[in-house]
Amino acid sequence: MTKTLVIYLMAMPDAPELAEAAVEAGADIVEFGFPFSDPLADGPVIRRAGERALAAGMRTGRCLEVLAETRARVSVPLVVMTYASIFDAHGWERLETEAREAGATSLIVVDLPADERPELRRVQLVAPTSTDERLKLAAAHTDGWLYLVTVTGTTGARTELAPTLAPLAERARAVTDVQLYAGFGISTPEHARAAAELVDGIVVGSRAVEAAEAGTAELARFVGSLRGALDALAVA
Amino acid sequence: MTSTRTYGAYGGRYVPETLIPALDELEHAWAELREDDSFHAELHHLLTTYAGRPTPLTRVERFAPDQRMYLKREDLMHTGAHKLNNALGQAVIAQRLGKKRIIAETGAGQHGVATATVCARFGLECIVYMGSEDIRRQAPNVERMNLLGAEVRPVEFGTRTLKEATSEAIRDWIANVETTYYLIGSCVGPAPYPEIVRELQRVIGREAREQIQQIEGRLPDTVVACVGGGSNAIGMFYDFIPDADVRLIGVEAAGAASLGTGRPGVLHGARSSLLADEDGQIMDAHSISAGLDYPGVGPEHAQLRDSGRAEYVPCTDDEALASFHRLCETEGIVPALESSHALARALDCGDELVVVCLSGRGDKDLAEVRNHESDSSLSA
Numbered sequence: 001m002t003k004t005l006v007i008y009l010m011a012m013p014d015a016p017e018l019a020e021a022a023v024e025a026g027a028d029i030v031e032f033g034f035p036f037s038d039p040l041a042d043g044p045v046i047r048r049a050g051e052r053a054l055a056a057g058m059r060t061g062r063c064l065e066v067l068a069e070t071r072a073r074v075s076v077p078l079v080v081m082t083y084a085s086i087f088d089a090h091g092w093e094r095l096e097t098e099a100r101e102a103g104a105t106s107l108i109v110v111d112l113p114a115d116e117r118p119e120l121r122r123v124q125l126v127a128p129t130s131t132d133e134r135l136k137l138a139a140a141h142t143d144g145w146l147y148l149v150t151v152t153g154t155t156g157a158r159t160e161l162a163p164t165l166a167p168l169a170e171r172a173r174a175v176t177d178v179q180l181y182a183g184f185g186i187s188t189p190e191h192a193r194a195a196a197e198l199v200d201g202i203v204v205g206s207r208a209v210e211a212a213e214a215g216t217a218e219l220a221r222f223v224g225s226l227r228g229a230l231d232a233l234a235v236a
Numbered sequence: 237m238t239s240t241r242t243y244g245a246y247g248g249r250y251v252p253e254t255l256i257p258a259l260d261e262l263e264h265a266w267a268e269l270r271e272d273d274s275f276h277a278e279l280h281h282l283l284t285t286y287a288g289r290p291t292p293l294t295r296v297e298r299f300a301p302d303q304r305m306y307l308k309r310e311d312l313m314h315t316g317a318h319k320l321n322n323a324l325g326q327a328v329i330a331q332r333l334g335k336k337r338i339i340a341e342t343g344a345g346q347h348g349v350a351t352a353t354v355c356a357r358f359g360l361e362c363i364v365y366m367g368s369e370d371i372r373r374q375a376p377n378v379e380r381m382n383l384l385g386a387e388v389r390p391v392e393f394g395t396r397t398l399k400e401a402t403s404e405a406i407r408d409w410i411a412n413v414e415t416t417y418y419l420i421g422s423c424v425g426p427a428p429y430p431e432i433v434r435e436l437q438r439v440i441g442r443e444a445r446e447q448i449q450q451i452e453g454r455l456p457d458t459v460v461a462c463v464g465g466g467s468n469a470i471g472m473f474y475d476f477i478p479d480a481d482v483r484l485i486g487v488e489a490a491g492a493a494s495l496g497t498g499r500p501g502v503l504h505g506a507r508s509s510l511l512a513d514e515d516g517q518i519m520d521a522h523s524i525s526a527g528l529d530y531p532g533v534g535p536e537h538a539q540l541r542d543s544g545r546a547e548y549v550p551c552t553d554d555e556a557l558a559s560f561h562r563l564c565e566t567e568g569i570v571p572a573l574e575s576s577h578a579l580a581r582a583l584d585c586g587d588e589l590v591v592v593c594l595s596g597r598g599d600k601d602l603a604e605v606r607n608h609e610s611d612s613s614l615s616a
Contacts (some may be wrong), residue, residue, distance in 0.1 A: 007616070054517060059513075084502040085501050085517075086515065090515065090516065109604070111505070113249060116250065126253055129257045132256065134253070152254055154407050164321045
């Protein structure tokens with residue numbers, strides 16, 4: 001079965017063109033980051049991208065506009081990824097409604113574990129530290145797929161695929177049938193291929209943000225290299 | 237009394253999933269320890285033989301000639317501030333959990349010094365995150381932390397103050413959660429931290445309440461404490477909360493009034509009252525005092541404000557400086573700039589019998605006071 005490729009982009013005025021380029025190059029899902037001033041789960045690359053987005057005026061209202069512009073260009077699922085403070089300020093139900101109206105197919109709230117506000121339908125994250133009980137809880141509440149955080153740590157490129165992914169994927173498989181996509185620390189075609197042997201899809205964030213900063217051509221080239229690695233795996 | 241994760245609409249555990257098992261572990265350990273006589277005995281022994289408790293209550297007749305004002309002298313604690321009450325208690329908890337690596341955030345450096353102190357005392361590795369702006373204005377405390385064997389890691393982005401130092405400490409904790417205990421310095425953060433810190437700081441108010449009754453034969457009219465994250469204030473207030481006639485006043489820096497001018501939001505793991513814009517982006521705080529220079533506050537203070545049980549009032553940098561000098565000159569006590577905010581509002585609260593938490597001593601602030609005053613005289 002073909003593995004799913006999820007690409008993270010920060011909400012910026014040029015995000016619609018970038019998303020279109022990523023999808024044409026083989027991204028199956030685009031995560032759309034709404035920036036937050038204090039992103040606890042993010043390493044330096046996404047933190048700095050968030051600082052630039054805020055400096056460029058990417059507040060919630062503007063992020064929703066750019067999301068709608070992106071939806072007009074691509075037909076793949078778009079998942080809004082942000083922090084609890086953004087929802088709390090805008091209104092939890094209101095932001096969920098407005099994000100879906102603007103074209104979001106789901107949501108990720110990085111600092112909202114499964115037992116906080118379970119009524120908000122979203123993709124749940126689990127980590128190597130999650131107990132089997134927490135894996136079951138997250139799987140039971142998740143929206144479509146379960147996000148496996150490969151590392152005990154923040155977002156950002158690593159030199160090697162984390163050895164913690166394999167046991168986490170195995171434990172998650174044992175408790176749920178939902179699709180498992182792995183992210184955090186996956187930054188090269190080699191990582192993508194190694195991770196995809198363990199799970200149904202992969203998420204690439206920090207390295208995609210860096211590629212996007214270099215423009216649509218570089219992003220397309222990078223996404224294409226990931227797509228190639230995943231497709232080679234499907235054929236093999 | 238039962239544990240709680242929320243304080244009305246505030247509190248909670250707004251953290252990445254990676255940290256939840258560690259918070260669960262801490263919650264279970266804390267639920268056992270708080271009922272464990274041996275834990276309380278160990279802590280009491282440390283507080284009395286190492287930290288210098290109980291701290292005295294000092295009448296300040298020359299500072300406040302028109303009132304009967306008393307200072308609860310947390311400045312006389314070992315390390316010079318109330319922060320050690322919390323650091324000692326959490327170090328004992330960390331030991332019971334078997335954690336050998338301790339991380340902390342610090343603003344004024346008082347919590348960093350307290351944490352470095354307990355880590356030296358117990359032989360634990362200690363890493364303190366501190367904004368580079370705070371490193372500049374609180375240099376003596378940086379030297380003390382180094383002397384005590386701690387590693388001070390500067391945080392060079394954003395506001396370069398306590399907010400970013402706290403975010404970096406939490407990022408470290410996310411990456412090292414299996415080996416590391418996060419020794420948080422105030423009654424903020426995800427549950428169960430606000431409750432743990434309150435319970436460890438309650439000794440301030442418990443002692444003060446007994447002492448004032450022994451001296452004056454009655455409860456005070458008013459209790460005053462400064463509020464940054466709010467740990468000395470919650471510790472001072474807590475045992476007075478059932479005393480409905482005792483007025484509780486928390487004093488915020490005017491440029492960092494999370495309770496006075498803030499709005500509900502989520503920061504560093506908890507929902508509370510914050511300095512944030514209408515989109516939930518956290519704003520910069522401004523205070524001459526590094527310990528109050530924080531855009532958030534403990535969730536229990538937000539609840540006390542909403543219920544009306546405590547009132548929260550602002551104090552400007554200049555008002556705090558005036559009280560700082562007045563206490564130095566009239567009583568021979570050099571207060572921390574943080575505590576000087578409480579002194580200013582205690583003087584003009586209009587009440588007769590007042591107890592103020594003098595949360596720390598001001599040696600660390602001398603250079604900052606001089607800098608501020610030479611800037612003011614240049615611009616005057």
